[in-house]
Structures are given as structure tokens and as C-alpha cells.
């Protein structure tokens with residue numbers, strides 16, 4: 163190696179025009195390195211679940227993880243919420259007990275008046291405490307309870323599918339429904355057992371005397387929190403299990419709608435998961451050297467789209483997330499560099515955040531985690547937001563909580579924050595990070611209202627769970643507030659049709675035996691709930707998503723779901739494809755989904771292989 167590279171250096175140092183070099187000229191292949199660095203090496207596969215087993219990645223994770231950060235993250239996201247939840251009843255009862263003993267010492271009108279004043283003060287004081295306890299309850303729910311149910315449900319489904327090997331979609335759907343109910347019952351039993359076991363250690367009545375020995379409250383506080391959460395899990399998993407069992411299961415689409423003769427047709431190119439890298443010879447986290455190199459394939463996708471648009475104009479190009487591979491500035495820069503060659507396409511484009519845009523903490527190290535309050539996480543969100551604001555910010559509108567119709571445009575909403583965003587991008591900092599994280603949380607769904615009453619609107623969601631860990635970056639979740647703002651937007655335009663764009667898949671497709679890690683590590687945790695939210699609107703909605711890189715078009719009941727294949731994430735030696743969809747005003751307010759145009763991309767030309 164040493165000899166060869168020093169030989170290479172000597173050859174490279176000598177100018178081709180010098181006489182000495184003429185005498186020493188060798189074969190053209192002589193100056194090559196031992197292996198071609200453009201092909202990458204083992205380091206490019208280090209976080210790729212396609213190249214390494216999950217066990218191997220988990221092993222290196224254990225070796226690499228920062229225990230200090232893990233401890234802090236646990237305290238902030240589990241221990242503290244649990245402590246607040248468990249302490250709340252003790253504080254409330256201690257306070258009420260204090261009030262009554264004081265009142266007993268007084269008589270007559272004075273006592274009644276004092277009691278009234280104290281109760282009024284308690285009423286207002288109690289509400290913030292209740293709100294804090296409630297917020298922590300939901301935080302624990304999102305972090306542990308609901309993912310626990312989803313894990314149990316998918317594990318039972320996975321085992322059932324592997325052992326019973328169902329034939330066809332209907333049989334698979336029936337089996338999945340049964341496993342949902344089974345998971346609900348099983349988890350309810352386990353949770354009830356846990357609650358019964360911990361119950362003797364709980365204490366629900368506090369007193370002012372506890373203040374003298376606060377460490378005596380540690381065990382009852384934790385026991386209280388465990389009992390509250392497991393009682394909730396027992397009840398909720400039964401409700402979820404039976405709701406999931408009785409809901410419409412996903413089936414492949416029977417048939418596309420026929421083209422209505424005189425209705426308006428919208429042509430929508432659906433791209434997803436282009437995972438742009440920042441380096442010319444860069445490989446993607448997920449596929450490693452088994453996937454494409456650099457951004458050549460992305461460029462070819464846009465060239466094909468340009469030709470398609472020239473032949474038959476497109477109304478919308480929707481990219482449902484993972485525009486970048488790790489949400490880094492250099493990757494967003496490449497994205498805009500590539501788009502600069504296609505202004506016509508960029509002017510019709512809408513993008514939404516995927517987990518790779520906002521949740522990947524470290525490209526090379528799955529053990530890296532952000533602290534829950536880390537500005538690095540907000541920085542990735544602001545990069546994504548800054549990019550999203552480049553697309554139709556004057557037409558996209560923000561739904562405010564409780565509002566009956568969309569409010570200000572994205573541009574107008576962000577105008578007062580622009581300075582803060584620029585300063586934060588330049589300097590970071592906790593204060594701006596907290597402020598801008600709240601702006602981000604309240605921004606979705608973004609609504610592109612329909613041009614006319616019965617037109618086509620687009621709703622853009624953020625389905626990324628707030629994870630702090632590269633290892634869990636792929637999890638998805640739709641917050642309740644986002645879902646209610648979405649249905650409020652639907653209600654504001656009762657005749658409109660809608661594309662609902664989000665990154666994550668709502669539900670596991672009717673394809674037998676997906677790898678278990680894909681079922682549980684990547685799905686929307688509350689996807690079946692969100693599907694029930696959409697059900698009343700299902701005839702006028704098409705859901706478009708990415709994330710799985712799988713080409714699937716199907717339906718849950720009447721709700722049509724389109725999963726975009728990734729036109730990029732395949733070995734350079736393999737062809738890829740994407741779709742241009744045709745949507746139309748169907749009869750009776752329905753949204754018709756017609757046969758899409760499939761655009762194929764051949765394998766890369768020789769020399770581009772990775």
C-alpha cells in the first residue's frame with residue numbers, strides 16, 4: 163500500500179509536459195489507487211440495515227452510546243414526567259387536607275368566607291397542575307404506551323402471518339383483524355397484572371407532614387405513575403385492539419376509476435424518498451454501497467419529469483419527504499442546485515418533511531442521540547422549514563387551532579419569525595430553539611386551498627415522531643391537534659377534494675411477511691387511529707405517502723392510499739420508476755383516481771455502478 167501510493171504521488175507530481183516524465187511514462191492504469199474510492203468502502207455501510215443485520219447495528223450502538231446523554235434523556239423524558247404524574251394526587255390531597263383542617267379551627271361566617279376564598283384559589287391553582295400532569299401523561303403515552311401496543315400488535319401479526327401463511331388479501335385481512343383483538347386482550351391482561359402488583363406501594367393521599375420527609379414520597383410517586391399508566395394501558399389497549407380489529411383492513415385497489423368525460427383532471431407527479439446526498443460520490447445511510455452513488459439518479463428523475471411536463475403539463479409535483487439523506491445543509495444545497503435547472507418543475511412543487519430530513523441525528527453513528535431539548539434537532543427542522551418556504555409559501559395556508567378555516571399564508575406566518583430563524587441558523591442557542599420548535603409544531607397541516615369550491619386542495623402533514631435517537635429516527639406519529647386542524651380544513655371546503663400528503667404509511671400493506679424491523683420501526687404509531695379520523699372524508703380524499711420505498715396503491719374501505727416507490731433508492735444496476743397520477747372530480751363529490759402513468763428509469767449507464 164505504502165509503495166503503491168508513493169508511486170502514485172510521484173506520478174501525479176510530475177507535469178505531463180516535463181521531459182523527465184516522458185522517460186518514465188507507464189501504462190495509464192498504473193497511477194490508480196489499490197481500490198477505487200469512488201466505490202466507497204465499509205464505512206459507507208456502517209448504519210445501513212440493508213447491508214448489516216439489526217443485531218450488528220444494535221451491537222455497535224451499545225458500544226458507542228453516550229451514557230451521560232442517555233441518562234439525561236431518560237430523566238427528561240421518562241423519570242420527570244412520571245414523577246409529576248405520580249406526585250399530582252399527593253400534592254392535591256395534601257392541599258385539600260390543609261384547607262379543611264384550617265377551616266375546622268374557625269367558626270361561622272369567617273370560616274365560610276375563608277373556605278370560599280381558598281377553594282377559588284385552589285380552583286385556579288389546580289388547573290395549571292392538572293394541565294402539567296395531563297401533558298406529562300400524554301408524553302408518556304406517546305413515548306411508551308402507544309408504541310408498546312403497536313409493538314405487541316405487530317409482533318402477533320408477524321408471528322401469525324409467518325406460521326399460518328395466509329393466501330390472498332382477504333384471508334390476510336381477516337387474520338390481521340383477529341391479531342389486533344388478540345394483542346388488545348393480551349396487553350390489557352399484562353397491564354392489569356402490573357397494576358395489581360404495584361398497587362400495594364401506591365399512596366394517593368398526601369399531607370403537609372410529607373414536606374418534612376420528601377424522600378418518603380419517592381416510592382409512592384413512582385408506584386402511582388406506574389399504576390396510572392398501566393390502568394390506562396389496560397383500558398386503552400382493549401379499545402385500540404377492538405377498534406383496529408373492526409376497522410377496514412387495507413386491500414390492493416380493485417380497479418382505478420374511469421375517466422369522467424367532462425370533469426376537471428389534475429396531473430400529479432408523486433415523488434418520494436430521493437435522499438439527496440451532499441457528496442458527489444456519497445452513498446445513502448440506509449442502502450450503503452448497495453444503493454445509488456451521488457445524485458445522478460435524482461437528476462435523471464427530474465429530466466424525465468421535465469419531458470413529461472413538456473408533453474402534458476403537470477399541475478403538481480408532490481415530494482412526500484426524505485428529500486435529503488440526513489437533513490444536512492450540504493444536502494439541501496445540492497437539492498436546490500439540482501432544482502435550479504428545472505424552474506418550471508420547482509414552481510409546481512410541494513415538499514413535506516420526512517424522518518431523514520428532521521430526525522437523523524448522525525449519518526454515520528446510530529448511537530448518537532440528541533437531548534430532548536437539543537437545539538440540533540430544531541436546526542434540522544428549521545433547515546426543512548426554510549426549504550419548504552421556497553415552495554408556494556404565498557399560497558399555502560396555516561390552520562390555527564380552533565379556527566374554522568385556514569388563516570394566514572405560510573409566508574405571512576413566517577414573516578415575523580424570519581429574523582429569528584436566520585439568527586438561530588447562524589448562532590443556535592436554547593432560547594430561539596424553544597421558540598422556533600413551537601412555531602414548527604403549530605405549523606402543520608399546511609393547506610393549499612382548492613382553486614374553486616369543488617376543486618382539489620392539498621394538505622401537507624408532518625408525521626415525524628419527535629425522536630432524539632438516530633436508531634429510532636424512522637418512527638411516525640400524527641399529533642391529535644394536527645388531525646383536528648386537518649378535519650377542520652376539510653369541513654371549511656365541503657365540496658372540495660383533497661390530497662393528504664404525509665411521509666409515513668398509515669398501516670402495514672397486505673403483503674405477507676415484511677421484515678419485523680420494518681413493521682415496527684417505521685410505521686405510524688397511531689396510523690389506524692388516523693385512518694379512522696379520515697374515514698368520514700374517505701370518498702373525497704387520496705392519501706399520498708412515501709417512507710417505505712414500496713410501490714403500492716390500495717384502499718382501506720373507501721379511503722384510497724398511494725405509496726410512492728423511491729425512484730432513487732435502488733442499486734445503480736437496477737431500474738426504478740415513479741408515477742404521474744391523474745385525479746378528477748368524480749360524481750357526487752368524490753375524488754376519482756385514474757390509472758397512473760408509470761415512468762421507468764433504466765439502470766445507470768456503465769461506470770456509474772456502486
Ligand SMILES: [Fe+2]
Pocket residue numbers: 435484516517518665708709710
Ligand atoms: Fe423515510
